[in-house]
Amino acid sequence: MAIDAATVRKVARLARIAEPEERIEALAQELNGIMTWIEQLAEVDTDGVEPLTSVVHAGLPLRDDVVTMGGDADLVTANAPKSVGGFFVVPKVVE
Amino acid sequence: MSALTSLTLKGALDGLDAGAFTSVELTKAHIEAVEAARGLNAFLVETPERALSMAAASDARRALGAGRPLDGIPLGIKDLFCTQGVPTTAASKILEPFVPSYESTVTSQLWRDGAVMLGKLNLDEFAMGSSNETSAYGPVINPWRKAGSNQALTPGGSSGGSAAAVAADLCLGATATDTGGSIRQPASFTGTVGIKPTYGRCSRWGTVAFASSLDQAGPIAKTVEDAAILLTSMSGHDPKDSTSLDVPVPDFAAFVGKSVKGLRIGVPKEYRVDGMPAEIEKLWADGIAWLKDAGCEIVEISLPHTKYALPAYYIVAPAEASSNLARYDGMRYGLRAEGSNLTEVYENTRAQGFGDEVKRRILIGTYVLSAGYYDAYYLKALKVRRRIAEDFDNAWEKVDAILTPTAPSAAFGLGENSNDPIAMYLNDVFTVTTNLAGLPGLSLPAGLDANGLPLGLQIIGKPLDEGTVFSVAGAIEKAAGFKTKATKWW
Secondary structure, three states: OOOOHHHHHHHHHHOOOOOOHHHHHHHHHHHHHHHHHHHHHHHOOOOOOOOOOOOOOOOOOOOOOOOOOOOOHHHHOOOOOOEEOOEEOOOOOOO | OHHHHOOOHHHHHHHHHHOOOOHHHHHHHHHHHHHHOHHHOOEEEEOHHHHHHHHHHHHHHHHOOOOOOOOOOEEEEEOOEOEOOEOOOOOOHHHOOOOOOOOOHHHHHHHHOOOEEEEEEOOOHHHOOOOOOOOOOOOOOOOOOOOOOOOOEOOOOOOHHHHHHHHOOOOOEEEEEEOOOOOHHHHHHHOOEEEEOOOOOOOOOOEOOOOOOOOEEEEEEOOHHHHHHHHHHHOOOOOOOOOOOOOOOOOHHHHOOOOOOOOEEEEEHHHOOOOOOHHHHHHHHHHHHHHHHOOOEEEEEOOOOHHHHHHHHHHHHHHHHHHHHHHOOOOOOOOOOOOOOHHHHHHHHHHHHOOHHHHHHHHHHHHHHOOOOHHHHHHHHHHHHHHHHHHHHHHOOOOOEEEEEOOOOOOOEOOOOOOOHHHHHHHHOOOHHHHHHOOOEEEEEEEEOOOOOEEEEEEEEOOOOHHHHHHHHHHHHHHHOOOOOOOOOO
C-alpha cells in the first residue's frame, strides 16, 4: 500500500497544509518508511477483538443542559487574529 | 542561596514550616537560578514578578498559621498547560501569540494548594517528540554531560524543559505530560523522578491536547516522595473533563517508605530488546535484586504484544492529533497567514505555523483515517490496543507491579537521531504500553552508565494503584541510593 506523490498531495489537501511541490517526493518516502514499519500490525490476530477506544470504563457523564459560563464575547475573541466588536473577522466564505 | 535550591520539595516544606526561611527567600533563590541557567533553554517564559507576589501571599498565609499542602513552593509549568494571563505556546509558532483567559485545572489545583509559578517550560512542539528538538524555540540542553565531554545532550522529550529544570535545581518540581513516554523518558535522561498516573487521574481541561485518549499530566520531581506530594495536588475529579475519574485521591506520599514485603513484582521477558546496552540489563538486574532483598517475590511474566505497541501508537496518536489540531485554522487564535481564498488561508497558516514533525503526524493521522484506510489501519490499531491492554490484565492475575527499564538508552547527543523518525520513536518502546493501557508508570533514577549519565527504572502499576507504585519506587530509591547531580557548567 505504497504512498505515492498523488496520495501525499491528497492527504495534505485534506489536512489543509500547503506542502510545496518540491517537498512532495521526500514526504512520500518518509511516510512510506513509517507506514511500512507500521505494517507489522498485520501479524497480530485480531479476529473477534473489540476495538479499544477508551481505557475509562465508565459511561459518559451527563449534566443538566444549562449555561455554565459565557456571555463574554470580548474574552472569547481576545486572542483572535482579527475581531470587531466581539465578532471574529474571517476571510470571505461565500462568493 | 544555592543551599535553598538544592533542597527537595519536602525539605523546603519542612524548612518553611520551621520558619528557617520564607517563601520569598526560597523563590528569589530559584529566580536567580533560572536567570543564571538561560543557556539550558529550559524556560520559554519567566514570571518572576508573579512568583514573588505569590510567594509573599504564601508567607502571609503562613504567618496566620494556615499553611497549605504546597504553600510557598516554586514550581515550573510545562508550556502545554494554559495559564491565565501568561503566554502559552505549546512550543509552536502557530499559537503565537496566545494568552489564555483561563487556567488549566491541574495548575489551578497547584495554586489552590499554595504553589508559586516560576514560569513556563520548553517542550517538543505540541508534545510531539522525544528529544526536545521539535520545539519551535530550540531544544532544551540536558544539564548532564558525558564525563570529559562538552557535547550537548538531549534532556529527552517531550517534557525536556520540566526534566532539565528539576535536574538543574531551577525549581522544586514541575508539571509535565505524557502521551507515549513524555514524562518518564526525560526523567530517565536527567536523573529525576516522573510519574504518569492512571488515565483519568488528572484532568485534561486546559491542557493543550495532543492525543486525548492517551494524554495524562503528571509531575517531575527530585525524589519519589516529592513526586507523590505533587501528584496528590494535581489529581482529582473535574466535571469539565468527561474522562476524569470520580474517585477519591489518596495521600500518595503516605505510600512512600511503606514495606514492599510480599509484593509480587513482574519482570516481562519481552522488554529485553535487541541492542539494549549491557548497562541497562545490569541496572534492571540490580533493581530485581534490590526488590528481592526488600522481600518482594519476583515473577517472570509475558506481555506478548509489547512489540506492536509502538506501531499501534503511531496510528492512534497521529489519528487523534490530526483531529485535535484541526482547530488551528487561523481564525480564533494564533497565527493567520495570507491567502487568496479561505482554503489558502487555512493551508498557508498551517504550513507556516506547524513544524515538520507535527506536520508529519497530522499527515499520517489524516491518511490512516481517510476513506479506504480507516479499517485497515485505525480500526486494526484499536484492536491491537485491546490486545496490549489484555496482556496487562493477564499479568495482574500474577503480580502486583511490573519492573522494567524506562528507556533503551541514556541521553544521546542533540542531532544524533533527528534524521530518522523511527529511531526517535523507539525511545518510547518501554513506556508507550502504559499509555495504550491507561496504567500508571513511574521512572526513577537508579544508576549511572559508563559515561556517568543517569539511567532510570520504570515501575508499572494496576489501574488506580499509584500507591503500590510509589511504595515500590520508594524501596528502589532507598536501595539504589542515587544521589548524583549534574556537575554545574551552565
